[in-house]
Amino acid sequence: MADTEHTEEVDPQFEPVIKLTDQVETKTHEEDEDALFKMRAKLFRFETTSSEWKERGTGDVRLLQHKTTKKVRLVMRRDKTLKVCANHSITSDMRLMPNIGSDRSWVWKVAADVSEGEPTAETLAIRFANADNAQSFKSEFEKAQKINVDVAANPPAPVAAAPAPVAPAEEAPKPTEAEAAPEPAAEAEAEKPAEVEPATAAPEPEAEKAPEPANEETSKEEPAVPAAEETKEEEVKEDEAKDETKEPEEAKEEAKEAAEVKEEGKETKED
Numbered sequence: 001m002a003d004t005e006h007t008e009e010v011d012p013q014f015e016p017v018i019k020l021t022d023q024v025e026t027k028t029h030e031e032d033e034d035a036l037f038k039m040r041a042k043l044f045r046f047e048t049t050s051s052e053w054k055e056r057g058t059g060d061v062r063l064l065q066h067k068t069t070k071k072v073r074l075v076m077r078r079d080k081t082l083k084v085c086a087n088h089s090i091t092s093d094m095r096l097m098p099n100i101g102s103d104r105s106w107v108w109k110v111a112a113d114v115s116e117g118e119p120t121a122e123t124l125a126i127r128f129a130n131a132d133n134a135q136s137f138k139s140e141f142e143k144a145q146k147i148n149v150d151v152a153a154n155p156p157a158p159v160a161a162a163p164a165p166v167a168p169a170e171e172a173p174k175p176t177e178a179e180a181a182p183e184p185a186a187e188a189e190a191e192k193p194a195e196v197e198p199a200t201a202a203p204e205p206e207a208e209k210a211p212e213p214a215n216e217e218t219s220k221e222e223p224a225v226p227a228a229e230e231t232k233e234e235e236v237k238e239d240e241a242k243d244e245t246k247e248p249e250e251a252k253e254e255a256k257e258a259a260e261v262k263e264e265g266k267e268t269k270e271d
Contacts, residue, residue: 033064036072037140039133043076043085046123053125057085061126061137063144070151072144086124088113090144099125104134 043056057078065072076086088110099105105127112119128134 030064030075032067034067035062036065036144037061037063037137039128039137041076041126041128041133041137044125044127046125056124057083059085061086063090063140065144065147068156070147070156072147074141074144084115086113087115090141090148092145092149094141094145096138096141099127102127103131104128106134106138 038060040059041061042058043061044053045056046052047054057076059077059079059082061074061076063072064075071089073089074086075084077083078085089112091111094108094110096106096108099107105125107123107125110122110124113122113124114120126137128137
């Protein structure tokens with residue numbers, strides 16, 4: 001009893017040696033169709049080489065109408081394996097004929113059955129559980145023929161395809177601290193104020209031309225003289241001009257006196 005009380009429960013866990021792959025979703029091209037009729041039945045195919053009927057499979061026979069084109073086709077898959085055993089469009093030239101000695105089966109000919117991948121001409125027979133199911137299949141089959149005839153006469157307008165979603169733009173990677181930090185030279189340039197282009201100045205009026213100097217001496221620039229000094233200089237110049245006018249007159253008088261003296265001297269000599 002003591003041993004059983006102290007024993008610990010062991011929960012062993014084992015990892016699988018082979019890991020199964022994830023289930024892949026496969027499209028059957030029946031996603032865009034609506035089922036107008038569905039019933040369980042058994043399908044047979046007539047073998048021309050041996051001239052006998054061979055069973056194709058047991059499963060649900062369906063009449064599928066496309067949502068866009070509105071066309072109807074017959075599709076039948078086997079139970080469990082879901083392998084296609086009948087797949088063809090319902091045309092107006094098909095005729096369901098009763099099988100000899102049975103009221104729950106029908107026989108018809110198909111110009112192009114694509115259950116095996118490639119279109120082939122086949123003679124098919126289908127058998128239901130009772131006569132009522134067989135009559136229901138016949139009525140729905142004939143309705144599908146009328147639908148396909150009307151669609152061929154008046155095809156529906158094509159539906160515009162929805163625009164493909166736009167992928168979001170990828171964000172640019174954020175810069176690291178080293179890349180984000182600016183260099184010293186870059187900082188100095190960033191601190192400088194932006195240079196403003198000078199506005200074009202209005203043209204200045206042309207200055208009036210000064211009169212040309214009479215000679216080189218007058219053209220030389222002299223320092224400005226106060227007004228008082230200018231008046232004194234003018235007075236001095238006037239006095240000098242008067243003296244200059246007086247000197248020739250005095251010289252004339254002296255010359256006259258000298259001439260008179262000479263004449264007097266001549267007269268004295270003659271006497």
